[in-house]
Amino acid sequence: MIEAQGLTKNYGDRVAVDDLSFTVQPGIVTGFLGPNGSGKSTTMRLILELDRPTAGDVTVNGKHYRDHAAPLHEVGALLEARSLHTGRSAYHHLLALAQTHGIGRRRVDELIDLVGLHDVAKKRAGQFSLGMGQRLGIASALLGDPATVMLDEPVNGLDPEGIHWMRTLLRGLAAEGRTVFVSSHLMSEMALTADHLIVIGRGRKIADMSTRDFLSQASGNVVHVRTSQQGELEAQLVGPDVAVKALELELLEVRGLTARQIGEAAARNQIVLYELTPQQASLEEAFMNLTREDVEFKSLQPEGATA
């Protein structure tokens, strides 16, 4: 369990994280979503106390990270920035981390096998591809069999097989009752993996809800209706918050009513419907709508364009 209370971090004049409060629950995968530069990595560094917060507080499993006697058993983290010595082999990297907690060599070997780095374990990590580096990062994160797993953009650089592997892994970890906190700037990836979403933009929290609620809220009651009695149905549906648009012959898009309301209205008036489908707005669309004002680095018009 991760609990943040009014977490704030300034770097000089720049506000990286702005009064962020949230709780990450065990047993589910919580997605930490936001555009690049929105403060996700900073928040994770604050959780690990690699950086000090300007204000506010964050605890992991009830204590400050620094106060745990065996930190690697509490939190296993994969940070976005590479956190390994390029001149050291994967095996020695993991061994050195394991030794700080008295974790044995057998565990190191197990993890190397688990992430599929057996053949390259003795090679210097600097020669690793991005995907291999990510796998090594996952191995370091799981080394201490941690109660909380925190991964910053874990699918970066993974091939499709690796991405599938990562999803299975995250769900498996959550199913074992662990707290799983995963950041991403890709909404579609999170929709497939996360049960709960915390969305931030410019360091501020925008949304904190289950993935299902997020989707239904974002879709805003859009329903596709197929009927040959378009005019009659439209007349029955009109209202102050309802918009009806003909998409093609016999296909209407209705905004502002649920499928149930439309179905009942049609039945009352004996209008035949061939199709009645609630539409989920694409996740990317929902995410973009939500974070539009909060994207930090918008592409600017060239200087001369307005002159």
Added chain:
Amino acid sequence: MTSLAGLERLPREPHTGRVTQARVALSEWTKLRSLRSTRWSLLAAIVLTIGFPLLFAAITSSHWGSMSPHERADRHPLDIALAGVNVSQLAIAVLGALVITGEYSTGMIRASFSAVPKRLPVLWAKTGVFALVTFLLMLPSVLIAFFGSQAILARHHILQISFSHPGVARSVIGGAVYVVLVGIFALGIGALIRNTAGGIATFAGIFFVIPPLMNILPSSWNDAISPYLPSEAGRQLFSLTQDAHSLSPLWGGLLFAGYCAVVLTFAAVLLVRRDT
């Protein structure tokens, strides 16, 4: 694919798995021995510490006949035996700085501080392991340099000096201690500066640039300041004789160790405070 099949759950007894200073030291030993830069720097230090004295001894021995009495009087067997220390200190200083700056430049420091978030055990372990390893390698090196150069100079009785002669054993062993302290000093500077080039440059400035600049000062000032510079104070550890303004080997060595302690203390304070 079952994601965690075959992965053992670790036992959670209250006293297993916690971070201890000894465990961090073992971890730092693994880190130190698993890098090429360590092996090359240490090999260079050994070769330089032993090689230079043997080379100088051989040259001195073969040219002895053609040397003027003045030149001969200038040759001291202990200077020859410890000639390598002046050079190998650079290799050890670079390694000392790299031990910590290498972690900052690669990002390893984030992994290290995630495993040991109290941070200070990492600094102490790095310093301790590095000092121990360096000492265990430099001590035999200076002894080999001393006895080896003496063996090469065996024909020249005037260049023979006994290990039991007052100050000789202290100077030879002091050479190894000096190099270890130089390494610790550089490690502390590295921890302060957190950048390899910057750390080594700062070290070189303190050790090789500032001392000659003192000669520009009036000699009374120079005599009052120079003996207290880290390099001058430290060098008394392996100087057989001290001139009028120098500190004694004991006080010089203690002062140099004090400088190391001060640098490490500043490094420790900042290490805990700064963002990573």
